[in-house]
Amino acid sequence: MTEPIHSPPPAPGGAPGGGVPAGRVPGAGAAGGRVSDGGVPGGAVADGRAPLAEPPAGPLLVCAPLRFEARAIRRGLRDSARAGGGTGRGDAGSPTVMRTGYGSVRAARHAEKVREGSFGMLAITGTGAGLAPVLRPGDLVVASEVTSVGDGGPGDGPALRSPSAPLLAGELRRAGLRAHAGRVATVDYLVRGAERDRLAQKGMMAADMESAQLAAAAGGCPLAVIRAISDTADRPLLHPGVLAGGLSALRSLRAAGPVLDRWAAACGPRRVLLAGPRSFCAGVERAIEIVERVLAQRGSPVYVRKQIVHNTHVVHDLEQRGAIFVDELDEVPDGAPVVFSAHGVSPAVRQEAAQRELSVVDATCPLVAKVHKEALRFAADGYLVALIGHNGHEEVEGTLGEAPGSTVLIETAEDVAALRPKDEGKVAYLMQTTLAADEAEGMAGALLDRFPAARGPGSDDICYATTNRQQAARVVAAEADLVLVAGSANSSNSRRLVETAERAGTPAHLIDGPEDIQLGWLAGVSTVGLTAGASAPPAVVSEIIDALGGFGPVEVAERVTTTESIRFSLPKEVRH
Numbered sequence: 001m002t003e004p005i006h007s008p009p010p011a012p013g014g015a016p017g018g019g020v021p022a023g024r025v026p027g028a029g030a031a032g033g034r035v036s037d038g039g040v041p042g043g044a045v046a047d048g049r050a051p052l053a054e055p056p057a058g059p060l061l062v063c064a065p066l067r068f069e070a071r072a073i074r075r076g077l078r079d080s081a082r083a084g085g086g087t088g089r090g091d092a093g094s095p096t097v098m099r100t101g102y103g104s105v106r107a108a109r110h111a112e113k114v115r116e117g118s119f120g121m122l123a124i125t126g127t128g129a130g131l132a133p134v135l136r137p138g139d140l141v142v143a144s145e146v147t148s149v150g151d152g153g154p155g156d157g158p159a160l161r162s163p164s165a166p167l168l169a170g171e172l173r174r175a176g177l178r179a180h181a182g183r184v185a186t187v188d189y190l191v192r193g194a195e196r197d198r199l200a201q202k203g204m205m206a207a208d209m210e211s212a213q214l215a216a217a218a219g220g221c222p223l224a225v226i227r228a229i230s231d232t233a234d235r236p237l238l239h240p241g242v243l244a245g246g247l248s249a250l251r252s253l254r255a256a257g258p259v260l261d262r263w264a265a266a267c268g269p270r271r272v273l274l275a276g277p278r279s280f281c282a283g284v285e286r287a288i289e290i291v292e293r294v295l296a297q298r299g300s301p302v303y304v305r306k307q308i309v310h311n312t313h314v315v316h317d318l319e320q321r322g323a324i325f326v327d328e329l330d331e332v333p334d335g336a337p338v339v340f341s342a343h344g345v346s347p348a349v350r351q352e353a354a355q356r357e358l359s360v361v362d363a364t365c366p367l368v369a370k371v372h373k374e375a376l377r378f379a380a381d382g383y384l385v386a387l388i389g390h391n392g393h394e395e396v397e398g399t400l401g402e403a404p405g406s407t408v409l410i411e412t413a414e415d416v417a418a419l420r421p422k423d424e425g426k427v428a429y430l431m432q433t434t435l436a437a438d439e440a441e442g443m444a445g446a447l448l449d450r451f452p453a454a455r456g457p458g459s460d461d462i463c464y465a466t467t468n469r470q471q472a473a474r475v476v477a478a479e480a481d482l483v484l485v486a487g488s489a490n491s492s493n494s495r496r497l498v499e500t501a502e503r504a505g506t507p508a509h510l511i512d513g514p515e516d517i518q519l520g521w522l523a524g525v526s527t528v529g530l531t532a533g534a535s536a537p538p539a540v541v542s543e544i545i546d547a548l549g550g551f552g553p554v555e556v557a558e559r560v561t562t563t564e565s566i567r568f569s570l571p572k573e574v575r576h
């Protein structure tokens with residue numbers, strides 16, 4: 001019942017179909033993770049120079065319980081092979097599909113055969129019952145963990161983790177499928193009626209009858225579990241629409257084949273080089289703490305003008321706790337507390353708040369406030385202020401608003417050439433705090449070429465956090481095959497980190513979380529540089545490392561270029 005998708009080469013280090021080859025590298029998936037991380041929970045930090053463990057010593061083995069499920073996934077894998085999929089698999093060989101039979105007893109029996117097989121990665125597929133109300137027939141559930149669940153008693157088995165689930169679900173969504181990462185329950189009975197609710201209340205997203213037994217056979221190898229939903233609470237097993245649901249599930253399984261092939265191609269041991277410093281800066285920590293304190297003092301809702309910092313996780317978390325983010329003050333009810341974001345506001349916004357007698361707490365970063373003061377000082381002294389920055393960014397809008405008649409935005413060399421100051425001896429320049437240092441210096445140089453007497457800020461406008469994170473990103477980029485930057489798309493300093501790594505000659509990508517990592521980026525990549533913008537929470541970095549551990553053993557090392565100890569005091573309104 002085990003069939004190769006196309007003729008595989010002999011598995012290196014072991015006879016095809018024989019026992020587990022010597023030197024198989026256990027992944028961090030089913031075994032619960034071998035990720036270590038300096039500064040991230042988990043243990044010792046590798047020095048980053050030791051040779052990596054051997055790559056997967058065998059092909060992808062896909063288990064599917066029933067003939068039609070095996071056929072669907074086999075067709076999907078053939079589609080992938082025809083399209084030249086699986087790039088980066090190296091010598092691991094082509095995937096094979098094993099039909100493992102219906103129900104937990106047959107699954108347990110086949111798990112023995114799986115253990116004896118020669119494979120480098122294990123995938124378990126098939127149809128399943130939807131438990132979460134969000135699911136529809138044809139949806140795919142990628143198991144973050146699989147648990148054998150008893151029939152009401154305390155007899156649940158151990159949870160077997162599949163840390164790469166968020167990436168796999170993200171890749172399936174990018175392939176146009178409706179995919180979710182969540183917990184899967186394996187039961188030994190058909191799930192009906194109130195049983196769906198009982199399992200859903202346990203936090204299970206889907207149920208099947210085989211995955212837990214088969215997943216236990218993965219040992220330390222990377223593990224993926226994908227279940228295509230055939231029936232849901234709305235369309236249970238005896239519903240007239242269940243046949244259509246089953247066909248929809250099989251179509252989704254087939255479409256998942258190429259994605260599974262890419263997942264296998266991305267598997268292998270990896271080194272993660274963490275840039276230090278990374279993640280939250282003092283200004284972001286202060287801004288978040290201000291919102292938390294206002295919530296604690298005055299209760300929800302607390303209004304925040306614009307995103308407090310540019311990060312979706314931070315904003316979502318604060319929303320859950322009672323913050324309401326608005327674009328303008330006219331959305332804030334009279335008398336309500338309102339927090340100004342870390343990026344600062346123009347005097348016009350302050351005046352509007354004062355006129356409406358709103359209860360304002362200002363979370364503007366002190367380093368942004370410093371640039372505002374410089375703009376005011378230069379303008380008061382009769383200077384034309386050239387603000388080097390990016391159009392539309394909230395910080396730039398706020399700084400431009402300090403002296404709008406005397407300040408112009410400079411984004412390009414053409415903007416410098418177009419400057420027409422009244423007095424060429426009275427030109428000054430300032431910078432947005434989150435620019436790439438080399439890019440901003442280039443602009444300042446162009447300005448000084450044209451106006452040699454131009455005055456700059458008293459001390460660097462590009463803040464310490466931006467400078468430090470770029471320096472560390474440059475160092476890890478020099479050693480890495482790929483750089484991942486945790487941060488949201490609207491985060492200026494995070495985007496500059498991507499550019500910094502790219503300028504160092506390494507492909508780099510901005511990701512909000514593990515689900516944004518494209519499997520194709522990882523194929524053939526042995527060293528991943530990892531950093532995070534100043535607004536990205538440290539927890540996201542941990543999640544990314546954990547998810548990478550689902551592709552094989554991960555060694556984590558850190559490259560610390562400097563340490564930071566800066567703290568900013570809180571505004572008086574929330575100090576006590």
Ligand code: SF4
Nearest residue numbers: 281283284365433463
């Ligand atoms: S990145 Fe710099 S300017 Fe922005 S909040 Fe952090 S410390 Fe302040």
